[in-house]
Amino acid sequence: MTDSPFVPSRRTLLGGSLAAVAAAGLDSLSRTALAQAAGTAPAAPAAKPLPAFAAWKDHSVMIVHGANALETRRGALGSSIITPADRLYVRNNLPAPDAAILADRDAWMVQVEGVKHPRALSVKELKGMGLDTVAMVLQCSGNGRGMFPSKPSGSPWQVGAAGCVLWSGVPVRAVAEALGGPLAGLKYMTGTGGEKLPEGIDPRTLVVERSVPLEAMGDALLAWEMNGAPISLAHGGPLRLIVPGYTGVNNIKYIKRLAFTAEQSEAAIQQHGYRMTAPGQKSAATDPSVWEMGVKSWINSPLPDHGTLAAGPCVVQGVAFGGLHAVKRVEVSVDDGKTWQEARLVGPDLGRYAWRQFALPVKLPAGSHTLLSRAEDSKGNRQPEMRVENAHGYGNTSWRDHGVKVMVA
Amino acid sequence: MTDSPFVPSRRTLLGGSLAAVAAAGLDSLSRTALAQAAGTAPAAPAAKPLPAFAAWKDHSVMIVHGANALETRRGALGSSIITPADRLYVRNNLPAPDAAILADRDAWMVQVEGVKHPRALSVKELKGMGLDTVAMVLQCSGNGRGMFPSKPSGSPWQVGAAGCVLWSGVPVRAVAEALGGPLAGLKYMTGTGGEKLPEGIDPRTLVVERSVPLEAMGDALLAWEMNGAPISLAHGGPLRLIVPGYTGVNNIKYIKRLAFTAEQSEAAIQQHGYRMTAPGQKSAATDPSVWEMGVKSWINSPLPDHGTLAAGPCVVQGVAFGGLHAVKRVEVSVDDGKTWQEARLVGPDLGRYAWRQFALPVKLPAGSHTLLSRAEDSKGNRQPEMRVENAHGYGNTSWRDHGVKVMVA
Numbered sequence: 001m002t003d004s005p006f007v008p009s010r011r012t013l014l015g016g017s018l019a020a021v022a023a024a025g026l027d028s029l030s031r032t033a034l035a036q037a038a039g040t041a042p043a044a045p046a047a048k049p050l051p052a053f054a055a056w057k058d059h060s061v062m063i064v065h066g067a068n069a070l071e072t073r074r075g076a077l078g079s080s081i082i083t084p085a086d087r088l089y090v091r092n093n094l095p096a097p098d099a100a101i102l103a104d105r106d107a108w109m110v111q112v113e114g115v116k117h118p119r120a121l122s123v124k125e126l127k128g129m130g131l132d133t134v135a136m137v138l139q140c141s142g143n144g145r146g147m148f149p150s151k152p153s154g155s156p157w158q159v160g161a162a163g164c165v166l167w168s169g170v171p172v173r174a175v176a177e178a179l180g181g182p183l184a185g186l187k188y189m190t191g192t193g194g195e196k197l198p199e200g201i202d203p204r205t206l207v208v209e210r211s212v213p214l215e216a217m218g219d220a221l222l223a224w225e226m227n228g229a230p231i232s233l234a235h236g237g238p239l240r241l242i243v244p245g246y247t248g249v250n251n252i253k254y255i256k257r258l259a260f261t262a263e264q265s266e267a268a269i270q271q272h273g274y275r276m277t278a279p280g281q282k283s284a285a286t287d288p289s290v291w292e293m294g295v296k297s298w299i300n301s302p303l304p305d306h307g308t309l310a311a312g313p314c315v316v317q318g319v320a321f322g323g324l325h326a327v328k329r330v331e332v333s334v335d336d337g338k339t340w341q342e343a344r345l346v347g348p349d350l351g352r353y354a355w356r357q358f359a360l361p362v363k364l365p366a367g368s369h370t371l372l373s374r375a376e377d378s379k380g381n382r383q384p385e386m387r388v389e390n391a392h393g394y395g396n397t398s399w400r401d402h403g404v405k406v407m408v409a
Numbered sequence: 410m411t412d413s414p415f416v417p418s419r420r421t422l423l424g425g426s427l428a429a430v431a432a433a434g435l436d437s438l439s440r441t442a443l444a445q446a447a448g449t450a451p452a453a454p455a456a457k458p459l460p461a462f463a464a465w466k467d468h469s470v471m472i473v474h475g476a477n478a479l480e481t482r483r484g485a486l487g488s489s490i491i492t493p494a495d496r497l498y499v500r501n502n503l504p505a506p507d508a509a510i511l512a513d514r515d516a517w518m519v520q521v522e523g524v525k526h527p528r529a530l531s532v533k534e535l536k537g538m539g540l541d542t543v544a545m546v547l548q549c550s551g552n553g554r555g556m557f558p559s560k561p562s563g564s565p566w567q568v569g570a571a572g573c574v575l576w577s578g579v580p581v582r583a584v585a586e587a588l589g590g591p592l593a594g595l596k597y598m599t600g601t602g603g604e605k606l607p608e609g610i611d612p613r614t615l616v617v618e619r620s621v622p623l624e625a626m627g628d629a630l631l632a633w634e635m636n637g638a639p640i641s642l643a644h645g646g647p648l649r650l651i652v653p654g655y656t657g658v659n660n661i662k663y664i665k666r667l668a669f670t671a672e673q674s675e676a677a678i679q680q681h682g683y684r685m686t687a688p689g690q691k692s693a694a695t696d697p698s699v700w701e702m703g704v705k706s707w708i709n710s711p712l713p714d715h716g717t718l719a720a721g722p723c724v725v726q727g728v729a730f731g732g733l734h735a736v737k738r739v740e741v742s743v744d745d746g747k748t749w750q751e752a753r754l755v756g757p758d759l760g761r762y763a764w765r766q767f768a769l770p771v772k773l774p775a776g777s778h779t780l781l782s783r784a785e786d787s788k789g790n791r792q793p794e795m796r797v798e799n800a801h802g803y804g805n806t807s808w809r810d811h812g813v814k815v816m817v818a
Contacts, residue, residue, distance in 0.1 A: 076638075078638060079637075080576070080577045081542060081575060082575060084636050085493065087638065128770075129722065130770065131726060133488060133755055133757070166490060166756070168489045168756070228486070228490070228491050229496065315536065315537060317540060346540055
């Protein structure tokens with residue numbers, strides 16, 4: 001089992017083309033899993049440099065789980081709301097396409113279907129159709145998986161498979177309207193990634209193709225810019241589908257097809273992947289899909305890796321977000337949950353899909369302290385104390401799991 | 410005359426220590442000016458690589474005016490509000506300190522004076538005193554100087570000596586309060602930069618020390634973070650004074666002293682530098698100081714360097730800001746000012762000191778078109794048609810100057 005949580009069939013695993021895919025850049029966890037499934041011993045773990053397509057990241061703040069799985073260190077998420085590109089996590093389900101696709105960004109084509117007048121559009125055409133910018137939390141479905149005692153397979157993310165970024169592009173609804181609007185009765189918006197698939201196997205077993213409910217179209221973008229620069233290959237350039245409030249996998253990189261559909265995609269990643277499956281069970285299309293994010297917060301400072309802290313004034317700070325809904329408030333406990341104080345939300349409000357920074361000045365006496373945070377969104381949804389146990393370690397929003405223990409001298 | 414517009418005395422110019430300063434990194438324009446003033450011919454212009462302290466910038470989008478003057482290309486300012494660090498302009502008035510000052514950021518000290526209990530504070534202490542984040546336009550006082558037909562000396566900036574960035578740090582008012590508050594009767598907030606000065610000359614001739622009116626303290630920060638990462642050396646780390654709404658020079662890098670004062674600094678850069686001086690005159694302390702920014706906007710797309718455009722739909726886009734006041738609206742003309750249409754403000758509003766992106770969908774027929782934008786702030790201040798002529802080319806907000814001419818096939 002891999003971080004792309006569909007389970008390849010035995011036949012697929014043993015196909016020669018899959019070895020080529022693995023060699024081309026599946027992350028080391030995937031390679032290990034594949035080797036185990038194929039009955040061969042995994043290679044000894046190598047040192048973990050940044051993969052070539054993300055070599056421009058700040059290595060000093062990244063945890064390299066594998067060639068397609070990079071996490072931001074908890075202490076490096078900063079307090080300025082936006083996560084800079086060179087600190088943002090990376091998760092690809094397949095090796096990225098060749099960088100040559102960025103040579104002429106405006107020439108990239110996306111086929112739009114399920115509308116009255118379906119056709120292919122270039123990025124250049126899209127740029128003439130409208131412009132909007134959205135700030136949103138981009139978060140891997142499995143962020144927080146590393147806190148599950150059940151140790152589900154997949155990258156053991158702590159908090160850093162998440163960031164808050166700005167995307168600019170054309171609203172999907174403007175594109176749909178320009179093509180006559182979605183056909184009646186369609187229920188999903190389905191995006192297909194432009195990754196190269198190995199020959200000779202059913203594309204549905206590997207293609208990165210995800211469906212989200214049609215209402216997610218409302219604030220969705222076809223984006224060509226992230227944080228003020230053309231989108232890098234690592235983050236899905238030249239064109240990415242942005243679905244604010246939905247987990248990372250639903251934000252299709254290198255999008256080559258956008259379809260309004262009656263049914264969800266037949267791809268394995270949709271049918272069996274990214275489902276909230278009971279512990280010990282195999283995923284099925286009847287399990288709930290991992291779509292919207294839940295309300296969540298965590299503390300980024302102080303942290304145990306700051307060493308023993310000096311007694312005295314200290315600002316407890318972190319991030320909080322509500323998925324589809326704005327964060328309304330955040331409470332902090334410095335006594336392992338016995339008492340709670342409301343923190344202040346700091347800095348500009350970038351809209352309901354962005355995270356807020358929170359801060360609470362405290363004085364910590366000498367000793368050991370467990371610091372906790374819990375958020376509530378504008379609809380009254382509260383971050384839960386306990387995680388929802390599930391087979392693949394998705395959706396961990398537990399405030400208990402996200403606590404930190406610090407020592408004060 | 411140089412971009413740091415105080416005029417060195419003949420004695421200073423001929424002093425050996427100045428040659429050392431020049432060799433250590435004054436920009437090429439300054440070097441030229443110094444050579445001219447000293448009666449020697451400037452060296453032939455060399456190729457312009459990025460200077461070492463900004464070698465991490467994206468060279469492909471930067472115009473290198475000199476070792477301490479880098480401009481962002483107009484087409485590279487993006488449409489996502491925030492300017493990424495690797496695209497942000499750089500302007501230093503003196504060579505930056507040695508990068509060793511970043512080795513232990515928390516140990517950097519700033520002396521706070523003009524308060525009831527003056528003392529030196531470390532960055533570590535400041536971090537325990539409070540946290541706020543502000544988004545603001547950082548803009549060189551001389552941005553737009555390159556559009557003055559009078560060709561004032563100094564870097565011939567077009568629009569790209571500006572960006573919108575996020576700063577995190579402690580509010581200056583919290584620091585002042587913690588030290589008993591500013592003494593009665595003081596009128597200015599004066600910051601002193603930590604650049605190394607050459608020996609043997611009066612420090613006032615070179616020190617980067619600026620005073621702003623005391624009321625600017627209201628939203629000022631002592632900041633350690635920019636755009637979610639510790640402030641780089643090029644942008645004033647480990648600690649920078651941030652004075653939202655004021656031009657770049659007032660935001661003191663490497664700040665080592667923050668004083669509330671009865672008078673403005675005696676430094677040349679305050680007394681004679683950065684003053685709105687009548688054309689052909691020498692600057693005097695009686696000329697108005699370059700402090701708050703005025704309302705301004707410009708178009709970033711389409712641009713002439715996009716080549717001849719295809720006829721058809723096009724989104725005219727750019728940025729607008731109001732200095733101390735939020736932008737209320739932006740109008741765009743595609744017929745050289747004959748008619749105007751209101752543009753839409755795009756994306757999240759990051760507060761009154763940030764810029765807004767604006768966008769207007771248009772259809773341009775074949776031919777040549779002069780595109781213009783003009784902004785109005787929340788107080789009803791309007792971007793003027795004409796620049797204010799002045800000796801050093803400061804404060805160019807002319808909408809006429811900022812127009813662009815594009816060809817449509």
